[in-house]
Amino acid sequence: MRRRLYFMLPSVASGRAMLDELLLARIEERHMHFLAREGTLLPDMPDLNALEKTDLVHGAQLGMLIGGVAGLGAGIFLVMFPPDGLTLRTVAILVAALGGAIFGAWASGMNAAAVPNTRLARFAERISRGQVLLIVDVPVRRVKEIESMIERRHPEVSFGGEEPPMLAFP
Known part of the structure; x- marks a missing residue:
C-alpha cells in the first residue's frame, strides 16, 4: 500500500x-x-x-456507474414490457446493464480525457x-x-x- x-x-x-x-x-x-x-x-x-x-479515470468510473444503472433500468423495462413477438429472459437485464456500463465508461472517459x-x-x-x-x-x-x-x-x-x-x- x-x-x-x-x-x-x-x-x-x-x-x-x-x-x-x-x-x-x-x-x-x-x-x-x-x-x-x-x-x-x-x-x-x-x-x-x-x-x-486529466480526469480520465474519475470520468470513466462515474460513467460506468451511471451507464450501468441506466442499462439495468432499460433491461428491467425491456423484460417487463417486451416488444411484440419477443420473449426476453432475465439475462437480458444483465446484458443491458453490462452494455450500459461499458458505453458509459467509454463515453464519459472520452469527455474526461479533455478535462484537467x-x-x-x-x-x-x-x-x-x-x-x-x-x-x-x-x-x-x-x-x-x-x-x-x-x-x-x-x-x-x-x-x-x-x-x-x-x-x-x-
Whole structure:
C-alpha cells in the first residue's frame, strides 16, 4: 500500500535536487512525478502521464456507474414490457446493464480525457508562478520518514497534502 504525497517546490532546480535525494532514499523514479509550467522541466525529471494530468479515470468510473444503472433500468423495462413477438429472459437485464456500463465508461472517459485533473486544480496558481509540484507515492510505513527528511533538508518546500492509501499494484 502506498500513499500519495504532494509537495510544492520553489523552482525546477529545487525539484532536481529533490529527485536526487528521493532516489538516494530508495524511492523509485517511477513513483515520482513533477508538474511545472510547460517546457520548464528538465528532460531527466519524470513528468505526469496522461492519466494523472486529466480526469480520465474519475470520468470513466462515474460513467460506468451511471451507464450501468441506466442499462439495468432499460433491461428491467425491456423484460417487463417486451416488444411484440419477443420473449426476453432475465439475462437480458444483465446484458443491458453490462452494455450500459461499458458505453458509459467509454463515453464519459472520452469527455474526461479533455478535462484537467481536478485534484491538481489547487496547485495551478502556484505552478503558473513558476513553482514545481512533486507528487511522490511512498509505502505507508515510510510516509513519516520521507516527510521529515524533506522537511529537514528542504525547509523551503511546502507540504501540499496527502491522499489515502493507493492499491498495491500500479
